[in-house]
Amino acid sequence: MKMPDPDKAVIARRLTIADDLRALVPGEGVIVDEDERRAYESDGLTAYRTPPLIVVLPQTVDQVANVLKYCKEQGIKVVPRGAGTSLSGGALPLEDGILLGMGKFNKVLEVDYDNRCARVQPGVTNLAITKAVEEDGFYYAPDPSSQIACTIGGNVAENSGGVHSLKYGLTTNNVLGLEMVTIDGEILRIGGKHLDAEGYDLLGLMIGSEGLLGVVTEVTVRLLPKPETQRALLIGFPSSEAGGNCVAQVIASGIIPGGMEMMDRPAITAAEDFIHAGYPADCEALLIVELDGPEAEVDHLIEEVRIIAEGLGATSLRISQSEEERAMFWAGRKAAFPAVGRLSPDYYCMDGTIPRNQLPHVLSEMTKMSKHYGLGVANVFHAGDGNLHPLIMYDANNPGELEKAEDFGSDILKLCVEVGGVLTGEHGVGVEKRDLMPTMFTEDDLKQQMRVKCAFDPDGLLNPGKVFPQLHRCAELGRMHIHKGQLPFPDIPRF
Amino acid sequence: MTETFRPETEAQLIDAISWANSELLPLEVIGGGTKRGLGRPVQTAHTLDLSAFSGVNLYEPEELVLGAGPATPLAEIETLLAENHQQLAFEPPDLSALLKVESSGTLGGVIACNLAGPRRIKDGAARDHFLGFDAVSGRGMAVKSGGRVMKNVTGYDLSKMLCGSYGTLAAMTRLTVKVLPVGQKARTILVRNVDAAQGVKALAAGLNGPFEVSGAAWLPASIAARSQIDYVQQVQSDVAALRVEGFGPSVDYRCQKLRALLAPFGETEELHSHNSKTFWKAVRDVTPFCDDDDRVVWKLSVAPTAAPGILSALSHLKEGVAYLDAAGGLIWLATQSPKHGAHEPIRDAIAQAGGGHATLIRGPASLRNAIPVFQPQPGPLAALSQRLKDSFDPNRVLNPGRMTEGL
Numbered sequence A: 001m002k003m004p005d006p007d008k009a010v011i012a013r014r015l016t017i018a019d020d021l022r023a024l025v026p027g028e029g030v031i032v033d034e035d036e037r038r039a040y041e042s043d044g045l046t047a048y049r050t051p052p053l054i055v056v057l058p059q060t061v062d063q064v065a066n067v068l069k070y071c072k073e074q075g076i077k078v079v080p081r082g083a084g085t086s087l088s089g090g091a092l093p094l095e096d097g098i099l100l101g102m103g104k105f106n107k108v109l110e111v112d113y114d115n116r117c118a119r120v121q122p123g124v125t126n127l128a129i130t131k132a133v134e135e136d137g138f139y140y141a142p143d144p145s146s147q148i149a150c151t152i153g154g155n156v157a158e159n160s161g162g163v164h165s166l167k168y169g170l171t172t173n174n175v176l177g178l179e180m181v182t183i184d185g186e187i188l189r190i191g192g193k194h195l196d197a198e199g200y201d202l203l204g205l206m207i208g209s210e211g212l213l214g215v216v217t218e219v220t221v222r223l224l225p226k227p228e229t230q231r232a233l234l235i236g237f238p239s240s241e242a243g244g245n246c247v248a249q250v251i252a253s254g255i256i257p258g259g260m261e262m263m264d265r266p267a268i269t270a271a272e273d274f275i276h277a278g279y280p281a282d283c284e285a286l287l288i289v290e291l292d293g294p295e296a297e298v299d300h301l302i303e304e305v306r307i308i309a310e311g312l313g314a315t316s317l318r319i320s321q322s323e324e325e326r327a328m329f330w331a332g333r334k335a336a337f338p339a340v341g342r343l344s345p346d347y348y349c350m351d352g353t354i355p356r357n358q359l360p361h362v363l364s365e366m367t368k369m370s371k372h373y374g375l376g377v378a379n380v381f382h383a384g385d386g387n388l389h390p391l392i393m394y395d396a397n398n399p400g401e402l403e404k405a406e407d408f409g410s411d412i413l414k415l416c417v418e419v420g421g422v423l424t425g426e427h428g429v430g431v432e433k434r435d436l437m438p439t440m441f442t443e444d445d446l447k448q449q450m451r452v453k454c455a456f457d458p459d460g461l462l463n464p465g466k467v468f469p470q471l472h473r474c475a476e477l478g479r480m481h482i483h484k485g486q487l488p489f490p491d492i493p494r495f
Numbered sequence B: 001m002t003e004t005f006r007p008e009t010e011a012q013l014i015d016a017i018s019w020a021n022s023e024l025l026p027l028e029v030i031g032g033g034t035k036r037g038l039g040r041p042v043q044t045a046h047t048l049d050l051s052a053f054s055g056v057n058l059y060e061p062e063e064l065v066l067g068a069g070p071a072t073p074l075a076e077i078e079t080l081l082a083e084n085h086q087q088l089a090f091e092p093p094d095l096s097a098l099l100k101v102e103s104s105g106t107l108g109g110v111i112a113c114n115l116a117g118p119r120r121i122k123d124g125a126a127r128d129h130f131l132g133f134d135a136v137s138g139r140g141m142a143v144k145s146g147g148r149v150m151k152n153v154t155g156y157d158l159s160k161m162l163c164g165s166y167g168t169l170a171a172m173t174r175l176t177v178k179v180l181p182v183g184q185k186a187r188t189i190l191v192r193n194v195d196a197a198q199g200v201k202a203l204a205a206g207l208n209g210p211f212e213v214s215g216a217a218w219l220p221a222s223i224a225a226r227s228q229i230d231y232v233q234q235v236q237s238d239v240a241a242l243r244v245e246g247f248g249p250s251v252d253y254r255c256q257k258l259r260a261l262l263a264p265f266g267e268t269e270e271l272h273s274h275n276s277k278t279f280w281k282a283v284r285d286v287t288p289f290c291d292d293d294d295r296v297v298w299k300l301s302v303a304p305t306a307a308p309g310i311l312s313a314l315s316h317l318k319e320g321v322a323y324l325d326a327a328g329g330l331i332w333l334a335t336q337s338p339k340h341g342a343h344e345p346i347r348d349a350i351a352q353a354g355g356g357h358a359t360l361i362r363g364p365a366s367l368r369n370a371i372p373v374f375q376p377q378p379g380p381l382a383a384l385s386q387r388l389k390d391s392f393d394p395n396r397v398l399n400p401g402r403m404t405e406g407l
């Protein structure tokens, strides 16, 4: 993966720049020491590492604004970072760029139950929001598996989802407002406690923009009342096809479960060996269907799902009878990544989305690819919304194996696009899928996206090298190639 | 001479927009033309009629996805979905009576204006259901974003940009939206005799419990008295209303719980399927202000708890009347021939109450030309919006001035 050529002159000025930054962020907030910088050299995509030029840990919005203004004036690149759990290398540092760590923005500023929202700083972890309100019967709905560690700022940047996204939506559906700082050091407030700020939907644009458009300094999230009951079914199927059919029929019957997750045989075995959740040994696909709501509803729907599953030849079916049992059903699924991690020195987590009915085809192709590359693959799957997480197992110490794993991953993602899906459902493009963008988008599509970037950051200083495979200068992108009087009157139907 | 271009293919659409660029002659973009009364009046020499891009070309109920041309009539889509017990869950309003036009319009129109109904509070707005598009930008370039799957973070979410952009960025040729099941049963609980302040409290109490309330409105006595539903007509007081939808046993249970919870606020009553549907359709379509009069109609979006204060701050408006949706977060307000459309007092009241925005939804073209129809943005945000417009449409050939001057 090629990153933009580092600017040697900037690297040579490291100490001067650090001094300048210390004037803007007093105290311990500016890190130049090499060992300390190394702590930030990668994120959740550990195959890539680069120690940043300098780490800056601001504590106030004004500090963020001053740092960005300084960087703009000096032409220094900036990579924002939350907790560094990105799986796409979104927070991968640049040798000639400062890493702007938002970890000190860790306060819940306001909880407003009457308006069902909370204002939080971007460094607050996803789970901490729910923890702050759960005693009062509320929660924040999007729940990525990394929720203990990942920050709401990172969630906003990646538009993160979780196992409950089918029913409750992704980050973008659960955020009401943002405060952000542009690379010019301007502090903007978008949205608030009201719905649907009008004008162009900058809130919607910012969410999922991977730290390329601005630095988020405050987030107003929507809070939901906790459902009265949650119960889950654990269902084994003889084939992934049968499992997929079950998902389709549940949805076709008008049920939108709180969560609907599927695992294939290798993932089931890995999870079971690790967690001993009691997963059945005799099935090829395991489905967890969680229903939530009032008890009367949950009981009613559990029964409907049971009938559908049995009609499709489920080989085993359990219904959680207690909170402990429900937690146990989930324990294996939630630990699937580390469980696969035990089987293999390294694993590479993919994130394509497909139309659900393509699942059997995609899984069988994946089995062929696995043979071709000689690398194992285990699949966990947000089945309700078609989001696949194939985990490719490899050993980075074997020469060439990382490259093989990456090629395998690319093949999977290309297949996802081919069958009508997309490269990434929730982890973001980052550096990881950057060079695959042309499989989904034309050059003109990508240029339009880059023009949007130019509206925020014309010098391309915020998180460069991510998302876009090729960088163009904004002046070139902005130019129109049609000139006055050049075109004939269009020969199309008129009235 | 003014011409209406009606391209039938993407290539022809590109030709039309490219030509407009080469002549620097702007185009008014229309699908069905039913939303012309929304936003600022557009005065262009030529019209770009997208009505040829019509028809459903993808519908997979068990995948919860529908794809169609922007000019597909909303009514056609709603009928098709209803056959499969599905719906556009954001409950697009039919503003034809309010805006005095023939039909409820097209899918493209609803998306381009980001319109949603009472279910907004539970299931989101049009923006939350818009999965992807094919379009031709103001530069005359084919662009697409998003797709047909529910979960997608590949590149910037340009669907969000187009939704609510009133055709000022690109002309869409195809869109995909998420569709959802219709609840088997719907019930509405009425709480009598609650003024706006008490009403908003009652609505919050309902929403803050585990009842999945999918509509939360408050009507003043004057509006309730003119309801088409006998029960509502007879309450003879202000009334709060909460809707629950879903599976039969669940709806019964939640209604019972909600009534117990809300009893301290006032006497409660239950509307069943048909009446419940009629009630929310009226809230959605702004029926209380559809009478054939010339009052101007505003839509205010605020923090729900701010609503009662704003209502009293605006009580001096001539023949002013207002009702609340979205638990108070949405104020529909009508007033008689106010000075400058009353935009100043309305926007002052919102600012005093902590922020939000106000949109003029119905008003004569002269008024829509003279005052900001949409909430004016602070300088830096307005400048950013201009740069975003430049990124799609630097020569301002698509619907220029529809949202604000120069946009």
Ligand SMILES: Cc1cc2nc3c(=O)[nH]c(=O)nc-3n(C[C@H](O)[C@H](O)[C@H](O)COP(=O)(O)OP(=O)(O)OC[C@H]3O[C@@H](n4cnc5c(N)ncnc54)[C@H](O)[C@@H]3O)c2cc1C
Binding pocket: A043, A044, A079, A080, A081, A082, A083, A084, A085, A086, A087, A089, A090, A091, A102, A122, A143, A144, A145, A146, A149, A150, A151, A152, A153, A154, A155, A156, A157, A158, A159, A160, A161, A162, A163, A210, A211, A212, A214, A215, A216, A217, A337, A426, A427, A463
């Ligand atoms: C074990 C594991 C499980 C995971 N499970 C899920 C899952 O279920 N669902 C899911 O969606 N993701 C999942 N992820 C991915 C990851 O946790 C999410 O993408 C998360 O949102 C990243 O948050 P972070 O705070 O770690 O951000 P970082 O990794 O630090 O940064 C991510 C991106 O956000 C930008 N950014 C961070 N903070 C800001 C800010 N304040 N302003 C502007 N830009 C900013 C960065 O520049 C970068 O581009 C998982 C990761 C791991 C390691």
